[in-house]
Amino acid sequence: MKPRFLLLFLISIMALSSRLPAASDGLAAAYAVADATTGHILEGRQLDKKLPIASLTKIATAMVVLDWAEKGRRDLTSSIVIPPSATRVGGANPVQFQPGDQVTMRDLLYAALLQSDNVAATALADHVGRSLTASRHNEGTPPVHLFVAQMNALARKLGMRNTRFLNPHGLDHQEHPYSTARDLVLLSSYAMQRSAFRFYVSQSERRIQRFLPTGETTEYRLVNTNELLGTRSIDGVKTGRTSRAGDCLVISAAREPESIAHADGSHTITPRRLVVVVLNARDRFGYASRLLTQGWRLYDDWAARGRPTEGKGE
DSSP states (O other), X not given: OOHHHHHHHHHHHHHHHHSOOOGGGTTEEEEEEEETTTOOEEEEESTTOOBOOGGGHHHHHHHHHHHHHHHHTOOTTSEEEOOGGGGGSOSOOTXXXXXXXXXXXXXXXXXXXXXXXXXXXXHHHHHHXXXXXXXXXXXXXXXHHHHHHHHHHHHHHHTOTTOBOOSSXXXXXXXXXXXXXXXXXXXXXXXXXXXXXXXXXXXXXXXXXXXXXXXXXXXXXXXXXXXTTTSTXXXXXXXXXXXXXXXXXXXXXXXXXXXXXXXXXXXXXXXXXXXXXXXXXXXXHHHHHXXXXXXXXXXXXXXXXXXOOOOOOO
């Protein structure tokens, strides 16, 4: 092969190797990389494919709880009782909550977000749903159903057009909830705008307490299941896994805001945060990490072009 053609061949190989692997290569069923401030998709594949999302559902669960608490000025350090119905949902219950245990809503949020505890998510939904029953005269409607209706109302508010929540935990062996990579960008961006939510999901570990009906107190050390947390400025968001959904992950990372000085002495401050969503991924942590690296390159190019907001991705 002549030197000139050899050089061109090597350049083309390098260009191909620098591109992101496509979701069709079997690395993920769908993915999205987006600017969290505007929701603009920088890169994506199968963005609107409806898929089960497992415990990524709990992002919406937490936001309904936080919005409810903020609106009603409710104290999340107050304790609620774990109802028997919450312990019957199945799936993850790493804390081993039992009926009659008293736990603060704050600790239940930690359990749901850091270690995907299904009992914690259901207990929160039951408690908030009972409040909605009392305030809206919805007697006869199960409290968790009312709570899930609020999750779907939040989805509509955010423009999540291809999402249907059916429970607060994300289990899908009996029910078949779904969402999309694009919709999860909207939900995660909304959640990460809230300092309270950011604080919860940024914790690598947390000790929580439950007060048993016997009067005893036990402590449990939660460990965040997001293996990328704390690396490369990643400060959230959530993992998810079921046999139907496969391994799912949302991560978020921020850089220092961009400050642009103007001739009149004023400054424009632009936040810089990316959200990466991977659904049904073969290696969710490795794949999301590579997507984040590529995402910042795409972001810098997009910002240099004035942040145009035309659509991107498939």
